[in-house]
Amino acid sequence: MKRQRRAALVNDITGFGRCSITVELPIVSALKVEACPFPTALLSVHTAFPNPFIRDETSIMRPYMENWKEHGVEFEGISTGFLGSEAQVDIVSDFIHLFKKKDTLVIVDPVMGDWGKLYASYSPALSEKMKQLLPLADVITPNLTEASRLLGIPYPGNRDLTDQELEEIARALSEKGPSQVVITGISRKENVGNYVFERGRPSAYIGSRRVGGERSGTGDVFTGILTGCLVRGDALIPTVRKAADFISRALAYTAEQDIPPACGIAFEQFLTEL
Numbered sequence: 672m673k674r675q676r677r678a679a680l681v682n683d684i685t686g687f688g689r690c691s692i693t694v695e696l697p698i699v700s701a702l703k704v705e706a707c708p709f710p711t712a713l714l715s716v717h718t719a720f721p722n723p724f725i726r727d728e729t730s731i732m733r734p735y736m737e738n739w740k741e742h743g744v745e746f747e748g749i750s751t752g753f754l755g756s757e758a759q760v761d762i763v764s765d766f767i768h769l770f771k772k773k774d775t776l777v778i779v780d781p782v783m784g785d786w787g788k789l790y791a792s793y794s795p796a797l798s799e800k801m802k803q804l805l806p807l808a809d810v811i812t813p814n815l816t817e818a819s820r821l822l823g824i825p826y827p828g829n830r831d832l833t834d835q836e837l838e839e840i841a842r843a844l845s846e847k848g849p850s851q852v853v854i855t856g857i858s859r860k861e862n863v864g865n866y867v868f869e870r871g872r873p874s875a876y877i878g879s880r881r882v883g884g885e886r887s888g889t890g891d892v893f894t895g896i897l898t899g900c901l902v903r904g905d906a907l908i909p910t911v912r913k914a915a916d917f918i919s920r921a922l923a924y925t926a927e928q929d930i931p932p933a934c935g936i937a938f939e940q941f942l943t944e945l
């Protein structure tokens with residue numbers, strides 16, 4: 672049977688605020704890859720809003736994936752994002768073992784923290800446990816906070832790190848499993864960008880001029896574009912360029928519309944041009 676390539680999106684579903692699966696799924700679909708959500712939690716609004724309704728979905732995850740297996744569902748891509756507990760890391764490891772075929776690409780966005788600090792929901796034990804996903808990943812997309820936690824090194828600060836410093840961090844992460852490492856959110860003067868490492872190839876810094884201040888959901892738009900493009904077979908460097916350009920354009924439009932930062936990126940405006 673001929674069909675489109677297919678990706679499982681392991682992340683939370685947040686109803687309002689444009690993040691996680693709500694953002695990744697339309698982007699992956701627009702890139703012509705079939706997207707199958709695997710929810711880790713259900714939130715009314717994301718955690719940058721006060722008092723969100725949150726329901727942890729750990730208890731459904733095993734029966735949900737076993738049911739997919741019974742139905743013979745196969746994936747050419749698995750992307751993982753926000754995980755709420757150590758038990759979820761174990762389930763996601765089992766999910767990857769159960770569903771990874773020879774041609775399945777595993778993309779892990781180790782959502783753990785920012786600006787040198789872990790998110791409130793990430794205990795040091797959970798951050799330690801996330802290391803378990805590294806040997807299972809083909810591609811990882813940490814920011815510098817997450818990269819330093821995964822390596823057990825001090826946070827280097829987001830000063831203008833040299834290519835050599837970034838290369839050492841990316842290579843050390845790659846030695847733990849993933850052949851491709853994209854370190855996101857790297858500030859360089861007026862730019863923000865990504866250090867792209869591919870084992871056996873020259874690395875590159877791919878950035879754009881920083882648009883506006885902090886805004887929720889940039890990481891999820893980024894992971895969505897990487898998932899869709901890499902699962903359909905595009906090369907890493909042009910894919911990261913595409914993601915950075917798309918985010919810049921959508922951020923500029925979002926700022927023009929005066930949309931509050933917690934309401935995410937108005938990516939819908941450009942979705943059909945991906």
Ligand SMILES: Nc1ncnc2c1ncn2[C@@H]1O[C@H](COP(=O)(O)OP(=O)(O)O)[C@@H](O)[C@H]1O
Nearest residue numbers: 814855856864865880881882889890893915918
């Ligand atoms: N303000 C911004 N202006 C331009 N590009 C941005 C901006 N914020 C993020 N990006 C792009 O999106 C990528 C991912 O965003 P980032 O904020 O690092 O993700 P995360 O939310 O996972 O920390 C960045 O590496 C950069 O390419």
Ligand SMILES: Cc1ncc(COP(=O)(O)O)c(C=O)c1O
Nearest residue numbers: 690717718719887888889890891
């Ligand atoms: C549950 C949840 N998922 C995803 C996000 C979005 O994260 P990012 O801004 O790194 O894309 C948030 C942001 O607050 C969140 O609360």
